[in-house]
Amino acid sequence: MSRATLLVLADGRFPAGGHAHSGGAEAAVKAGRITDAxxxxxxxxxxxxxxxxTAAALAAAAALGLDPAELDAAADxxxxxxxxxTTSRRLxxxxxxxxxxxxxxxxxxxVAAAFPRGAHQPVVLGLTARAAGLAPVDxxxxxxxxxxxxPSTATVRLLGLDPFEATAVLARLAPALDATAERAVAAAHRARSEGVDALPAASSPLLDLTAEQHAAWPVRLFAS
Known part of the structure:
Protein backbone atom coordinates (compact mmCIF):
# COMPACT_ATOMS: atom_id res chain seq x y z
CA MET A 1 0.00 0.00 0.00
CA SER A 2 1.24 3.44 -0.95
CA ARG A 3 0.05 6.33 1.16
CA ALA A 4 1.15 8.71 -1.57
CA THR A 5 -1.01 6.86 -4.11
CA LEU A 6 -4.01 7.08 -1.78
CA LEU A 7 -3.44 10.83 -1.49
CA VAL A 8 -3.47 11.15 -5.28
CA LEU A 9 -6.73 9.23 -5.56
CA ALA A 10 -8.46 11.09 -2.71
CA ASP A 11 -7.26 14.53 -3.79
CA GLY A 12 -10.15 16.77 -4.75
CA ARG A 13 -8.10 17.93 -7.73
CA PHE A 14 -8.04 14.45 -9.25
CA PRO A 15 -9.76 15.03 -12.62
CA ALA A 16 -12.83 12.88 -12.03
CA GLY A 17 -15.47 15.63 -11.94
CA GLY A 18 -16.30 15.58 -8.24
CA HIS A 19 -15.69 19.32 -7.83
CA ALA A 20 -18.90 20.03 -9.77
CA HIS A 21 -21.10 18.23 -7.24
CA SER A 22 -22.21 19.30 -3.76
CA GLY A 23 -23.42 15.95 -2.42
CA GLY A 24 -26.82 17.42 -1.64
CA ALA A 25 -25.43 20.46 0.16
CA GLU A 26 -26.78 22.99 -2.33
CA ALA A 27 -30.36 21.86 -1.80
CA ALA A 28 -29.82 21.72 1.97
CA VAL A 29 -28.45 25.27 2.02
CA LYS A 30 -31.38 26.59 0.00
CA ALA A 31 -33.83 24.84 2.33
CA GLY A 32 -32.14 26.39 5.36
CA ARG A 33 -30.90 23.09 6.77
CA ILE A 34 -27.25 24.18 6.57
CA THR A 35 -26.55 27.70 7.80
CA ASP A 36 -23.29 27.33 9.73
CA ALA A 37 -20.42 24.97 10.53
CA THR A 54 -22.98 2.24 1.34
CA ALA A 55 -20.51 3.77 -1.13
CA ALA A 56 -17.52 2.77 1.01
CA ALA A 57 -18.68 -0.86 1.16
CA LEU A 58 -19.22 -0.99 -2.60
CA ALA A 59 -15.77 0.48 -3.21
CA ALA A 60 -14.13 -1.94 -0.78
CA ALA A 61 -15.91 -4.88 -2.40
CA ALA A 62 -14.72 -3.82 -5.86
CA ALA A 63 -11.18 -3.42 -4.57
CA LEU A 64 -11.47 -6.88 -3.02
CA GLY A 65 -12.22 -8.36 -6.44
CA LEU A 66 -15.98 -8.99 -6.38
CA ASP A 67 -17.77 -9.06 -9.74
CA PRO A 68 -18.15 -5.45 -10.97
CA ALA A 69 -21.39 -6.23 -12.79
CA GLU A 70 -22.98 -7.60 -9.61
CA LEU A 71 -21.69 -4.64 -7.64
CA ASP A 72 -23.05 -2.21 -10.21
CA ALA A 73 -26.48 -3.82 -9.96
CA ALA A 74 -26.22 -3.62 -6.16
CA ALA A 75 -25.34 0.07 -6.40
CA ASP A 76 -28.32 0.65 -8.68
CA THR A 86 -27.50 9.41 -13.36
CA THR A 87 -24.98 11.43 -11.35
CA SER A 88 -23.24 8.32 -10.04
CA ARG A 89 -22.86 6.84 -13.51
CA ARG A 90 -21.66 10.13 -14.96
CA LEU A 91 -19.03 10.41 -12.23
CA VAL A 111 -15.63 -1.97 -17.15
CA ALA A 112 -15.30 0.85 -19.70
CA ALA A 113 -16.38 -1.57 -22.44
CA ALA A 114 -19.21 -3.12 -20.42
CA PHE A 115 -20.60 0.21 -19.19
CA PRO A 116 -20.15 2.81 -21.97
CA ARG A 117 -22.46 5.20 -20.09
CA GLY A 118 -20.51 4.63 -16.89
CA ALA A 119 -20.60 2.16 -14.03
CA HIS A 120 -21.58 3.52 -10.64
CA GLN A 121 -18.87 5.73 -9.17
CA PRO A 122 -18.18 3.75 -5.96
CA VAL A 123 -17.64 0.59 -7.99
CA VAL A 124 -15.21 2.36 -10.31
CA LEU A 125 -13.48 3.90 -7.30
CA GLY A 126 -12.83 0.45 -5.87
CA LEU A 127 -11.55 -0.85 -9.20
CA THR A 128 -9.31 2.19 -9.46
CA ALA A 129 -7.90 1.55 -6.00
CA ARG A 130 -7.22 -2.06 -6.99
CA ALA A 131 -5.49 -0.96 -10.20
CA ALA A 132 -3.38 1.50 -8.22
CA GLY A 133 -2.24 -1.21 -5.81
CA LEU A 134 -4.31 0.02 -2.89
CA ALA A 135 -6.15 -2.11 -0.34
CA PRO A 136 -9.93 -2.36 0.15
CA VAL A 137 -9.68 -0.22 3.29
CA ASP A 138 -8.05 2.51 1.21
CA PRO A 151 -20.46 19.01 0.83
CA SER A 152 -17.84 20.75 2.98
CA THR A 153 -16.13 22.36 0.00
CA ALA A 154 -19.44 23.25 -1.63
CA THR A 155 -20.74 24.96 1.51
CA VAL A 156 -17.73 27.27 1.56
CA ARG A 157 -18.83 28.50 -1.86
CA LEU A 158 -22.56 28.46 -1.19
CA LEU A 159 -22.54 30.20 2.20
CA GLY A 160 -19.21 31.98 2.20
CA LEU A 161 -18.41 29.76 5.19
CA ASP A 162 -14.96 30.24 6.69
CA PRO A 163 -12.81 27.53 5.03
CA PHE A 164 -10.97 27.05 8.33
CA GLU A 165 -14.28 26.10 9.97
CA ALA A 166 -15.20 23.78 7.11
CA THR A 167 -11.85 22.01 7.35
CA ALA A 168 -12.26 21.70 11.11
CA VAL A 169 -15.54 19.89 10.45
CA LEU A 170 -13.69 17.30 8.36
CA ALA A 171 -11.05 16.91 11.07
CA ARG A 172 -13.71 16.27 13.71
CA LEU A 173 -15.31 13.65 11.47
CA ALA A 174 -12.03 11.71 11.10
CA PRO A 175 -12.77 9.12 13.83
CA ALA A 176 -16.22 8.47 12.35
CA LEU A 177 -14.67 8.15 8.90
CA ASP A 178 -12.19 5.57 10.18
CA ALA A 179 -14.98 3.58 11.81
CA THR A 180 -17.10 3.74 8.67
CA ALA A 181 -14.22 2.43 6.56
CA GLU A 182 -13.73 -0.48 8.95
CA ARG A 183 -17.44 -1.36 8.81
CA ALA A 184 -17.38 -1.14 5.03
CA VAL A 185 -14.42 -3.50 4.70
CA ALA A 186 -15.97 -6.01 7.09
CA ALA A 187 -19.14 -5.97 4.99
CA ALA A 188 -17.13 -6.40 1.79
CA HIS A 189 -15.48 -9.52 3.20
CA ARG A 190 -18.89 -10.91 4.16
CA ALA A 191 -20.15 -10.21 0.67
CA ARG A 192 -17.32 -12.27 -0.81
CA SER A 193 -18.77 -15.38 0.83
CA GLU A 194 -22.45 -14.46 1.19
CA GLY A 195 -23.07 -12.37 -1.94
CA VAL A 196 -23.68 -8.68 -2.54
CA ASP A 197 -26.85 -8.67 -0.46
CA ALA A 198 -24.53 -8.65 2.57
CA LEU A 199 -23.40 -5.13 1.67
CA PRO A 200 -24.98 -2.22 3.58
CA ALA A 201 -28.04 -0.55 2.09
CA ALA A 202 -28.13 2.50 4.35
CA SER A 203 -29.89 5.43 2.74
CA SER A 204 -31.13 8.93 3.38
CA PRO A 205 -34.61 9.49 1.90
CA LEU A 206 -34.32 13.26 2.32
CA LEU A 207 -31.19 13.31 0.15
CA ASP A 208 -33.04 11.29 -2.49
CA LEU A 209 -36.03 13.64 -2.47
CA THR A 210 -33.99 16.83 -2.58
CA ALA A 211 -31.79 15.40 -5.35
CA GLU A 212 -34.87 15.10 -7.55
CA GLN A 213 -35.92 18.65 -6.72
CA HIS A 214 -32.41 19.98 -7.31
CA ALA A 215 -32.19 18.31 -10.72
CA ALA A 216 -35.26 20.31 -11.81
CA TRP A 217 -33.88 23.71 -10.81
CA PRO A 218 -33.38 25.93 -13.88
CA VAL A 219 -30.39 27.64 -12.24
CA ARG A 220 -27.96 25.97 -9.86
CA LEU A 221 -24.29 26.25 -8.96
CA PHE A 222 -23.60 22.51 -8.73
CA ALA A 223 -24.63 19.60 -10.93
CA SER A 224 -26.00 17.71 -7.93
Whole structure:
Protein backbone atom coordinates (compact mmCIF):
# COMPACT_ATOMS: atom_id res chain seq x y z
CA MET A 1 0.00 0.00 0.00
CA SER A 2 1.24 3.44 -0.95
CA ARG A 3 0.05 6.33 1.16
CA ALA A 4 1.15 8.71 -1.57
CA THR A 5 -1.01 6.86 -4.11
CA LEU A 6 -4.01 7.08 -1.78
CA LEU A 7 -3.44 10.83 -1.49
CA VAL A 8 -3.47 11.15 -5.28
CA LEU A 9 -6.73 9.23 -5.56
CA ALA A 10 -8.46 11.09 -2.71
CA ASP A 11 -7.26 14.53 -3.79
CA GLY A 12 -10.15 16.77 -4.75
CA ARG A 13 -8.10 17.93 -7.73
CA PHE A 14 -8.04 14.45 -9.25
CA PRO A 15 -9.76 15.03 -12.62
CA ALA A 16 -12.83 12.88 -12.03
CA GLY A 17 -15.47 15.63 -11.94
CA GLY A 18 -16.30 15.58 -8.24
CA HIS A 19 -15.69 19.32 -7.83
CA ALA A 20 -18.90 20.03 -9.77
CA HIS A 21 -21.10 18.23 -7.24
CA SER A 22 -22.21 19.30 -3.76
CA GLY A 23 -23.42 15.95 -2.42
CA GLY A 24 -26.82 17.42 -1.64
CA ALA A 25 -25.43 20.46 0.16
CA GLU A 26 -26.78 22.99 -2.33
CA ALA A 27 -30.36 21.86 -1.80
CA ALA A 28 -29.82 21.72 1.97
CA VAL A 29 -28.45 25.27 2.02
CA LYS A 30 -31.38 26.59 0.00
CA ALA A 31 -33.83 24.84 2.33
CA GLY A 32 -32.14 26.39 5.36
CA ARG A 33 -30.90 23.09 6.77
CA ILE A 34 -27.25 24.18 6.57
CA THR A 35 -26.55 27.70 7.80
CA ASP A 36 -23.29 27.33 9.73
CA ALA A 37 -20.42 24.97 10.53
CA UNK A 38 -22.37 23.09 13.21
CA UNK A 39 -25.19 22.25 10.82
CA UNK A 40 -22.67 21.35 8.11
CA UNK A 41 -21.10 18.87 10.52
CA UNK A 42 -24.45 17.25 11.30
CA UNK A 43 -25.27 17.05 7.58
CA UNK A 44 -21.92 15.44 6.79
CA UNK A 45 -22.16 13.04 9.71
CA UNK A 46 -25.56 11.87 8.55
CA UNK A 47 -24.36 11.52 4.99
CA UNK A 48 -21.30 9.54 6.10
CA UNK A 49 -23.37 7.02 8.07
CA UNK A 50 -25.88 6.47 5.24
CA UNK A 51 -24.84 6.96 1.63
CA UNK A 52 -21.19 7.21 2.68
CA UNK A 53 -21.21 3.78 4.32
CA THR A 54 -22.98 2.24 1.34
CA ALA A 55 -20.51 3.77 -1.13
CA ALA A 56 -17.52 2.77 1.01
CA ALA A 57 -18.68 -0.86 1.16
CA LEU A 58 -19.22 -0.99 -2.60
CA ALA A 59 -15.77 0.48 -3.21
CA ALA A 60 -14.13 -1.94 -0.78
CA ALA A 61 -15.91 -4.88 -2.40
CA ALA A 62 -14.72 -3.82 -5.86
CA ALA A 63 -11.18 -3.42 -4.57
CA LEU A 64 -11.47 -6.88 -3.02
CA GLY A 65 -12.22 -8.36 -6.44
CA LEU A 66 -15.98 -8.99 -6.38
CA ASP A 67 -17.77 -9.06 -9.74
CA PRO A 68 -18.15 -5.45 -10.97
CA ALA A 69 -21.39 -6.23 -12.79
CA GLU A 70 -22.98 -7.60 -9.61
CA LEU A 71 -21.69 -4.64 -7.64
CA ASP A 72 -23.05 -2.21 -10.21
CA ALA A 73 -26.48 -3.82 -9.96
CA ALA A 74 -26.22 -3.62 -6.16
CA ALA A 75 -25.34 0.07 -6.40
CA ASP A 76 -28.32 0.65 -8.68
CA UNK A 77 -30.64 -1.04 -6.18
CA UNK A 78 -29.23 1.11 -3.38
CA UNK A 79 -29.78 4.39 -5.27
CA UNK A 80 -33.54 5.00 -5.47
CA UNK A 81 -33.26 8.51 -6.90
CA UNK A 82 -33.05 8.55 -10.73
CA UNK A 83 -31.14 11.84 -10.55
CA UNK A 84 -28.54 10.33 -8.22
CA UNK A 85 -28.23 7.20 -10.36
CA THR A 86 -27.50 9.41 -13.36
CA THR A 87 -24.98 11.43 -11.35
CA SER A 88 -23.24 8.32 -10.04
CA ARG A 89 -22.86 6.84 -13.51
CA ARG A 90 -21.66 10.13 -14.96
CA LEU A 91 -19.03 10.41 -12.23
CA UNK A 92 -18.14 6.77 -12.75
CA UNK A 93 -17.54 7.38 -16.44
CA UNK A 94 -15.35 10.40 -15.71
CA UNK A 95 -13.40 8.49 -13.07
CA UNK A 96 -12.90 5.58 -15.46
CA UNK A 97 -11.37 7.90 -18.05
CA UNK A 98 -9.03 9.48 -15.54
CA UNK A 99 -8.08 6.20 -13.89
CA UNK A 100 -7.27 4.46 -17.17
CA UNK A 101 -4.92 7.29 -18.03
CA UNK A 102 -3.20 7.28 -14.64
CA UNK A 103 -3.24 3.57 -13.75
CA UNK A 104 -3.76 1.52 -16.96
CA UNK A 105 -5.44 -1.76 -16.04
CA UNK A 106 -7.35 -4.53 -17.88
CA UNK A 107 -10.09 -4.46 -15.23
CA UNK A 108 -10.79 -0.80 -15.89
CA UNK A 109 -10.75 -1.47 -19.63
CA UNK A 110 -13.37 -4.21 -19.22
CA VAL A 111 -15.63 -1.97 -17.15
CA ALA A 112 -15.30 0.85 -19.70
CA ALA A 113 -16.38 -1.57 -22.44
CA ALA A 114 -19.21 -3.12 -20.42
CA PHE A 115 -20.60 0.21 -19.19
CA PRO A 116 -20.15 2.81 -21.97
CA ARG A 117 -22.46 5.20 -20.09
CA GLY A 118 -20.51 4.63 -16.89
CA ALA A 119 -20.60 2.16 -14.03
CA HIS A 120 -21.58 3.52 -10.64
CA GLN A 121 -18.87 5.73 -9.17
CA PRO A 122 -18.18 3.75 -5.96
CA VAL A 123 -17.64 0.59 -7.99
CA VAL A 124 -15.21 2.36 -10.31
CA LEU A 125 -13.48 3.90 -7.30
CA GLY A 126 -12.83 0.45 -5.87
CA LEU A 127 -11.55 -0.85 -9.20
CA THR A 128 -9.31 2.19 -9.46
CA ALA A 129 -7.90 1.55 -6.00
CA ARG A 130 -7.22 -2.06 -6.99
CA ALA A 131 -5.49 -0.96 -10.20
CA ALA A 132 -3.38 1.50 -8.22
CA GLY A 133 -2.24 -1.21 -5.81
CA LEU A 134 -4.31 0.02 -2.89
CA ALA A 135 -6.15 -2.11 -0.34
CA PRO A 136 -9.93 -2.36 0.15
CA VAL A 137 -9.68 -0.22 3.29
CA ASP A 138 -8.05 2.51 1.21
CA UNK A 139 -10.93 2.40 -1.25
CA UNK A 140 -13.37 2.62 1.66
CA UNK A 141 -11.55 5.61 3.13
CA UNK A 142 -11.53 7.38 -0.25
CA UNK A 143 -15.27 6.81 -0.71
CA UNK A 144 -16.09 7.93 2.81
CA UNK A 145 -13.95 11.01 2.49
CA UNK A 146 -15.65 11.96 -0.78
CA UNK A 147 -19.03 11.69 0.96
CA UNK A 148 -18.12 14.48 3.39
CA UNK A 149 -15.46 16.56 1.62
CA UNK A 150 -17.73 17.41 -1.30
CA PRO A 151 -20.46 19.01 0.83
CA SER A 152 -17.84 20.75 2.98
CA THR A 153 -16.13 22.36 0.00
CA ALA A 154 -19.44 23.25 -1.63
CA THR A 155 -20.74 24.96 1.51
CA VAL A 156 -17.73 27.27 1.56
CA ARG A 157 -18.83 28.50 -1.86
CA LEU A 158 -22.56 28.46 -1.19
CA LEU A 159 -22.54 30.20 2.20
CA GLY A 160 -19.21 31.98 2.20
CA LEU A 161 -18.41 29.76 5.19
CA ASP A 162 -14.96 30.24 6.69
CA PRO A 163 -12.81 27.53 5.03
CA PHE A 164 -10.97 27.05 8.33
CA GLU A 165 -14.28 26.10 9.97
CA ALA A 166 -15.20 23.78 7.11
CA THR A 167 -11.85 22.01 7.35
CA ALA A 168 -12.26 21.70 11.11
CA VAL A 169 -15.54 19.89 10.45
CA LEU A 170 -13.69 17.30 8.36
CA ALA A 171 -11.05 16.91 11.07
CA ARG A 172 -13.71 16.27 13.71
CA LEU A 173 -15.31 13.65 11.47
CA ALA A 174 -12.03 11.71 11.10
CA PRO A 175 -12.77 9.12 13.83
CA ALA A 176 -16.22 8.47 12.35
CA LEU A 177 -14.67 8.15 8.90
CA ASP A 178 -12.19 5.57 10.18
CA ALA A 179 -14.98 3.58 11.81
CA THR A 180 -17.10 3.74 8.67
CA ALA A 181 -14.22 2.43 6.56
CA GLU A 182 -13.73 -0.48 8.95
CA ARG A 183 -17.44 -1.36 8.81
CA ALA A 184 -17.38 -1.14 5.03
CA VAL A 185 -14.42 -3.50 4.70
CA ALA A 186 -15.97 -6.01 7.09
CA ALA A 187 -19.14 -5.97 4.99
CA ALA A 188 -17.13 -6.40 1.79
CA HIS A 189 -15.48 -9.52 3.20
CA ARG A 190 -18.89 -10.91 4.16
CA ALA A 191 -20.15 -10.21 0.67
CA ARG A 192 -17.32 -12.27 -0.81
CA SER A 193 -18.77 -15.38 0.83
CA GLU A 194 -22.45 -14.46 1.19
CA GLY A 195 -23.07 -12.37 -1.94
CA VAL A 196 -23.68 -8.68 -2.54
CA ASP A 197 -26.85 -8.67 -0.46
CA ALA A 198 -24.53 -8.65 2.57
CA LEU A 199 -23.40 -5.13 1.67
CA PRO A 200 -24.98 -2.22 3.58
CA ALA A 201 -28.04 -0.55 2.09
CA ALA A 202 -28.13 2.50 4.35
CA SER A 203 -29.89 5.43 2.74
CA SER A 204 -31.13 8.93 3.38
CA PRO A 205 -34.61 9.49 1.90
CA LEU A 206 -34.32 13.26 2.32
CA LEU A 207 -31.19 13.31 0.15
CA ASP A 208 -33.04 11.29 -2.49
CA LEU A 209 -36.03 13.64 -2.47
CA THR A 210 -33.99 16.83 -2.58
CA ALA A 211 -31.79 15.40 -5.35
CA GLU A 212 -34.87 15.10 -7.55
CA GLN A 213 -35.92 18.65 -6.72
CA HIS A 214 -32.41 19.98 -7.31
CA ALA A 215 -32.19 18.31 -10.72
CA ALA A 216 -35.26 20.31 -11.81
CA TRP A 217 -33.88 23.71 -10.81
CA PRO A 218 -33.38 25.93 -13.88
CA VAL A 219 -30.39 27.64 -12.24
CA ARG A 220 -27.96 25.97 -9.86
CA LEU A 221 -24.29 26.25 -8.96
CA PHE A 222 -23.60 22.51 -8.73
CA ALA A 223 -24.63 19.60 -10.93
CA SER A 224 -26.00 17.71 -7.93
Missing amino acids: AELEEFCRGRLHTTGL ARTPSPALR GRQLTRAARAVWPDPGLDR AAHAAGYEAVSG
